[in-house]
Amino acid sequence: xxxxxxxxxxxPLTIILFFSFTSFGQVIPDSVLRKKVNEIQDPxxxxxxxxxxxxxxxxxxxxxxxxxxxxxxxFQPENVEKAFPELVSYQNHNYRAGKNLxxxxxxxxxxTESLIPILVASVKQLQNELxxxxxxxxxxxxxxxxxxxD
Numbered sequence: 582x583x584x585x586x587x588x589x590x591x592x593p594l595t596i597i598l599f600f601s602f603t604s605f606g607q608v609i610p611d612s613v614l615r616k617k618v619n620e621i622q623d624p625x626x627x628x629x630x631x632x633x634x635x636x637x638x639x640x641x642x643x644x645x646x647x648x649x650x651x652x653x654x655x656f657q658p659e660n661v662e663k664a665f666p667e668l669v670s671y672q673n674h675n676y677r678a679g680k681n682l683x684x685x686x687x688x689x690x691x692x693t694e695s696l697i698p699i700l701v702a703s704v705k706q707l708q709n710e711l712x713x714x715x716x717x718x719x720x721x722x723x724x725x726x727x728x729x730x731d
Contacts, residue, residue: 620702621699621702625702625706627664628699628700628703630663631656631660632657633654634654634655634657635654638650643674645674645675646674646686646688655693658689665695665696668692668693668696669690669691670689672688672689672690673685674687
């Protein structure tokens with residue numbers, strides 16, 4: 582019963598504090614936070630060099646790494662590094678190499694989330710090319726119709 586009274590008296594205060602901190606927080610626009618904002622150059626050409634793969638980690642050999650099991654979708658970091666070097670980083674993993682012996686392995690990882698803007702830029706590039714082809718096709722149809730009518 583006492584616990585209920587404490588919760589009942591503390592809850593309104595908690596709610597008030599939560600909303601006072603969140604409602605008076607400063608909103609900083611992206612235009613202030615970001616600099617050197619540019620379009621992605623040759624997104625489709627670079628994206629087409631990537632080789633998507635289904636793979637599994639060797640979890641039985643590298644138990645200490647706590648790698649996920651099952652089928653995973655992704656890219657070889659070396660392949661991504663050629664087209665998008667900024668998306669590849671290094672991650673340290675400590676593992677036991679014997680009794681009282683720990684080693685560190687350095688593993689390349691791919692920031693696949695950052696591929697999303699590249700994918701969107703590629704789709705937009707394809708859409709622009711498709712629109713140009715549609716316009717050319719319409720023009721050719723008109724020219725063909727005009728030649729036939731003569």
